[in-house]
Amino acid sequence: MNAFPNPLHTVLNHVYLTGEPTVIFPCSYIQDLENLVNEIQKRNLKFAGIPVGSLTVVPKIPLSEAELHDLCLLYTQAKTEDERIQICIDLFNREYPYFDTKSKDAPVYHPADYIRRLLQLSYRIVHADEHAYERLLSTSPYVHVSPMKEVCLYLRNVGYPMLDEQKVSDGHSTRALKEDGEAHAHADSDTGPTVGRPVGERNSTGSCDGADVQDHMTTDAVADPSAPVELEDLTGMEEVDATKHPVTEYLDEDNFELINDSGPHFVFEGDEMRLVAVFIKNGVNTAVCRKAAAVLEPAATKENLRMKTNGGIPPNTGIVGYYDYLTNPTQHKCRETEFMRKNWHDINDGCGALLHALDFVYRQYAPIHYNMQKIAIPSNFQLLDTVFSTITVNRNFRTAVHTDKGDFKSGFAVLSVINGTYDGCHLAIKKLRKSFKMGVGDVLLFDASLEHGNTQVHNPDFCWNRTSVVCYLRNGLCSAVCEMEQRKHLNYALIRKLNSAPTSDTVVNLNGADDSLPPLFVPTVLARKLAPVQLSALNFINDRAYKNSGCVVAMAMGLGKTLVALCTCFSHLYTHPSQDVLILTPKPIIPHWIAECEKWKQYGLNFSHFVASDGLDSLNFEKALYQYDQQMTGHATKAGHVFVLNPEYVGSFVRRFNQFDPKLLIVDEGHRVASKYSKLNQFLENMKCSIRVVLTGTPIQNDFSELYRLVSWVNKSVAHVLPNRHFLALANHIDKYINGEDTELSNAVGALSYIQEWMKGFVFREVENDLPPLRDYLVVCNTSETQKQIVNDITGGKGFYVVSATDFRPYHLSTHPLCYYAFISGKYQSSWRKSDGKHAREEEGTIHSLGNEGIELAETCSKAVCASDIDFFVSLSGKMAVLTEIMRRIVTLKEKVIIFSQYVGTQDFIYRVLTALQIPAYTVRGQDSLEKRRYAISLFHHEESLTALVLSTKIAAYGLDFTVANHVVLFDSWWNPQVDAQAIARAYRRNQTKPVTVYRLASHMEDQHIIRVQMRKIALFRCIMYEEAAKVSEMSDCSSTDSNSELWQSLKDKPLEGNQTALISVFRYEEAVKKTEQLTSEPDKEANDEEEVLQTKHIGVNEQTT
Structure with missing residues (x-):
């Protein structure tokens, strides 16, 4: 024990x-x-x-909700302090049946003391101003625990008139409300989740899944340990229905054209026309409506916080179906609502006809929107096999102006009145300037992201009985969070199956536990090796492919996109063995695909015909093409092929095999497709393949239009639903805010929220890594006197030498003065210039003379190197001086480093300096053969004494794994920050076990403008991938406060030639872009209608400069 x-x-x-x-x-x-x-x-x-x-x-509250409500109401309405004291005294004279007083382990406190604290809290809740109320919500746990939670909500809103007139006249609004998802909290049961199973197929244990916390409030004092686990809502209350105006805005029918006839309705945006509503009179049989109303009307209760769209009073409304509680840290975020769990039999029997009728009307009158919604909705969240996941039920609810947040942005909300007798209450859309006269059985398909609301009710005292439903797809159910949650439970079922009955099958259906999902086949041995994020991405692709559509898989570098793609190919060929698959990838990455294919063969991931155009084994490649030609011409049985080709070659390939018709097209580093003038994009437009998968860690390289082009490429219908002009108008708000226009904050956050929701149906996005810490430094290096003199001679026009503009490369000069001289003399010119004699002579003619100073410097350096005076040689370059000091520290730590540079001359100088310093190093360049690269990688992994590997940024920054190193040096930066991010991801990726340190070396000569451009692009990337409202910020020198301050100080003390210090300043690179606030995917609420504008805290910052 x-x-x-x-x-x-x-x-x-x-x-x-x-x-x-x-x-x-x-x-x-x-x-x-x-x-x-x-x-x-x-x-x-x-x-x-x-x-x-x-x-x-906290302890359980020992009173029922009704008892606590009565006590709190009595206490808050007491006129004097003496009355309140007497109420507290009387607490000690009453009984508390839910409080354990008899067992040997009974609590030692009196329940009256507990209740007294709650009464005092209720008094503060009612009388607090807005600021104090917010503080109570964030500091008091009791306002988040049932039944105190429900009592506080009632007192805060219904009890508002009890406030003294002074507070009201002072303008303290007490109607700012919060909401925490469902009225009660839920949990997983031991019987497994119900999410993902058709409503009509629940087992008898389904009703206990996600047991209602409040259901147990009246049970015995000590809970049964074997009962299903209850998960209280951990997040507390969240703000909802934040309208644009401080006063609730209602719409007047006199300001709108009344529509009573069926037909489509458009808005004009520039020269483009966009469909925003379709009105269908008598779209559903009234008997079908009223049958459904009998089932759904009980779902509309006042247990909600949609007061802001109802003049401050809780309306009768509720949610039926599936809902995403993404901000609740429960283990079951995507699930059925409480009403759905308790009444699914009645819903299945009474609402099926209504839902299928609405589904039919939607498909008939808005086919493009319908098809996009059908593609996007996860199969396990389809409500009765329709394109709807969720229903909002409203009774006698005249909504104020609002927009619906969380709906699928490329689809329509489907509104129908299903019961009632009333006059007026038309649904009006502000932008259209039209209102629609809705009767029982009428249907309105409309863009719920536009501001809308109901007009006035006529004669409400005599005939005001109206029940309406809004059917839609919840965007959050399409999120990676829900996908991964579902996959976790499916994996548990699969592992139990494999463990309980070992199978001899070599292939397993990962979705076998849920018949609503399309089959997904992988090798049985490999199934245990796939990470949750890989399984989720795989299922996302498979679901879209099953619906004959494409998708974008935006996963952070190192999460295994290549393996996901190979598994997708395997599953596709398993079900369609004679079809072809085309994978397009940059030529330098083809060896990585070949290596991955070889790596996973031992786990059963085998392809009978895997053909790659790496250019190294041309004999076998041509042999494979000959065999394929035999099959295409009917001389051999057709078998499915996986072709891995580089984009430069694919045109020739298609011309050679004009009948080539791949049914699955995968584009690696797919952001290249987003380039407006990309030849690859133009070529791919002619391919008929509809299952298009884009793999990228960086869906945005330069601007938001790239994201739009990516999504439009995988699904061409996007442009019909969201025109490019409308998308760019949204993106423009974000761009302005990122670039420093603080007044654009509200518009930027609203636009970002819209784009986030819009992309969920098409983009699988996962950026979180369970990795060790990353320290990323921007190290600003000084320049030596010689470097400065060369720059002055060039810019000052002293005739030191004449050189063409294209030959002045400050990167070579920042590496070392001799590196620059070597470049302009032709030593490090690219191979194409060396091979073309004419051009070589022309360029040579531009170089008149290196001058005496250059010759003298070369001789001086040569003598210093021969005399082993490396310090003098290094002191001629600030970057080289900083690098050598960093290298000495890494050697002392007995750790490894990878050093990236874009330039052959720089790579060569770094390698030579490290060799001279007796630091074991190896170099890999773009011109090296595949065999040499493999040797270098193997040597670096297995030779402990090899400290450094010098690599070409654009060649070695893709597809390679160098997790043996935990230091990365970026000797020079590129305009596109994602190129640098790819390089860092060689070490900072899965399987990395040590903290990783990144050193970005920069100098004033060439890097300041590049870094400023990088900041803007990183801000764009974070907006999309991390859901942050981010902007370029001002950085501060951290050299004296950082944990590596000793290193930075030694560099500030290290002299360069000319007595300048090697280091100017050090910044934490992640501080270059700051977020205003994390944007949660969705607030937890059971409501469809919510104001589109998110409120965020704004951090005022200035544009970063170096």
Whole structure:
């Protein structure tokens, strides 16, 4: 038996016995959320997710909601302090049936003390101004625990008139409301998740999945440990219905043209016309509507926080179907709503006809929007096999002006009135300046991202009974979060199956546990090797391919995109063995594809015909093409081929095999497709393949239009739903904010939110890495006196020498003065210039003389090197001086480094300097053969004494794994920051176990403008990949405060030739772009209507300069 008590048990027992709330921070003994919740449930405790990043555990409230409500209302309405004191005294004279007083482990505190604290809190909730109320929400755990949560909501809103007139006249708004998803919290049960199974196929245990916390509020004091685990909402309350105007805005029918006839309606944006609404009179049979109304009307209750669209009073509304609670740190974020779980039998029987009728109307009158929604909706979230995942039910609810947040942006919301007797309450769309007269059975398809609301109700005292439904696809259900959550449960089922009954099958269907999903086949042995993110991406691709559509897979470097693509090919050929697959990838990366294919063969990932145009084994390549030609001409049986070709060759290949018709097209480094003038893009437009998969870690290279072109390429219907002009108008707001226009913050955040939601149906995005820390430094190096003199001579026109503009390459000069001289003398000219005699002579004619100074410098350096005076040689370059000091430190630490440069001359100088310093190094250049590259990689991995590998940025920055190194030096930077990011990802990727340090060496001569451009592009990238409203910021020198301050100080003390110090300053590169605030994917709410504008905290910063 363990002699030491479990720390978690000790903490929870303390809360149970003393009644004192306790904050628990993540640590080793917590294990996982499910374990923690289980232990809390055993002790009949509650918890809330505050402060941020931790949990506060509190005792269970020993009163029912009704009893607590009555007490709090009485206490807050008391006129004097004496009355409130008497109420507290009376607490000690009442009974508390839910409080354990008889067992030997009974709590030692009196429940009256607990209730007294809650009464005092309720008084503060009612009388707090806006600022104080926000503080209470963020600091008090009790306002997030049932039933106190529901009581506080009621008192804060309904109890508002009880406030004294002074506070009202001062303008303190107390109607700013929060919402925390469903009225109650839910959890996974031991029987497995219900998400993903058709409604009509639930088993008998389905109703206990996600048991309602409040259902247990009246049970025995001590919970049954075997009961399903309950997950309280950890996030507390979140703000919803934040309208643009401080006062609720209602629409007047007199300001709108009333529409009572069927037909489409458009808005004009420049010279483009966009469909935004379709009205269909009598679209659904009234008997079908009323049958569904009998089932759905009970879902519309006042247990919601949509007061801002109802004049400050909770309306009758509710959610049915599936919902995404992405900000809830529960283990089951994408799930059925409470009403759905409890009433799925009735929904299946009573609502099927209505949903299928609406689905039919949608498909008939808006086919493009319908088809895009059908492609985007995950199969397991299809409500009764329709394109809808969710239904909002409204009863007698005249909505104020709002937009619906969270709907699928390339589809329509489908509105229908299903019951009632009323007059007025037309649905008006502000931008259209039209209102629609909706009767029972009428249907309106409309763009819910446009501001809309209901007009006034006529004679509400005599005839005001109206039930409407809005059917739509929740965007969050298409997110990677939901995909990975579903995949986790499917994996559990698969592993249990494999473990319980070992199979001799070499191939397994990863989706075998859910019949609603299309089959996905991988080798059985490989199934255990795939990471969750890889499985999720694989299923995302497979789902789109099953619907004959494409997608963009935007995964961070190092997460295994290549393996995902190979598995996609395997599954496709397993089900279509005679079809061909085309993979397009840059020529330098083809060896990586070949290596990956070889690597995974041992796990069963075999292809009978895997043909790659690497240019190294031309004999076998031509032999494979001959065999393929035999099959295409009918001389041999056709078999499925996987062709891995570089874009430069694919044109010749297609001309040679004019019947080539791949059914699956994968484009690696697919951001090249997004280039407006890309020849590859123009060529691919002519290919008929509809299953197009783009693999990229960087979907945005330069601007937002690239993202639009990517998505438009994988699904051509996008342009019909979201015109390019409209998209660019949204992107323009973000661009302006990134570049420093602070007034664009609100527009930028709204535009970013729209684009985020729009792309979810087409883009699988995963950037999180479970990796060690990354320290990324921008190291600004000084220049020697000789370097400065060369620059002055060139720019000052002293006639030192005459050189063409294309020959002045400051990168070579920043490397070393001799490197620059070598370049202009032709030593490091590219091979094409050397091979062309005419051009060589022409260029030679531009070089009149190196001058006496250049010759003298070369002789001086030669003598210094011969005399082993490397320090003098190095002191002629600030970058080289900094690099050598960094290298000495890495050697001392006995660690490894990869050094990247774009230029052959720079690579050569670095290698020679390291060799002279007796630092073991090896170099890999673009002109090296594949065999030499493989040798270098193997040597670097296995030879412990080999410290450094010098690489070409554009050749070696893709597809290679150098996790044996934990230092990366970028000797020069490129305009596109994603090229640098690719280089860093060679070391900072999966399988890396050590913290990684990146040194970006920069100088004033060439890097300041490049870095400024990089900052803007990084901000764009973060906006999309990390959902951050980011902008370029001002950086500060961290050399004296950083953990490596000793290194930085030694560099500031290191002299260059001319007595300048080697180092000017050091910045943390990640601070170059700052976010305003993390943009959550969706707030947790059971409501379809929400204002589109997100409120964020703004950090004022200036444009970064070096």
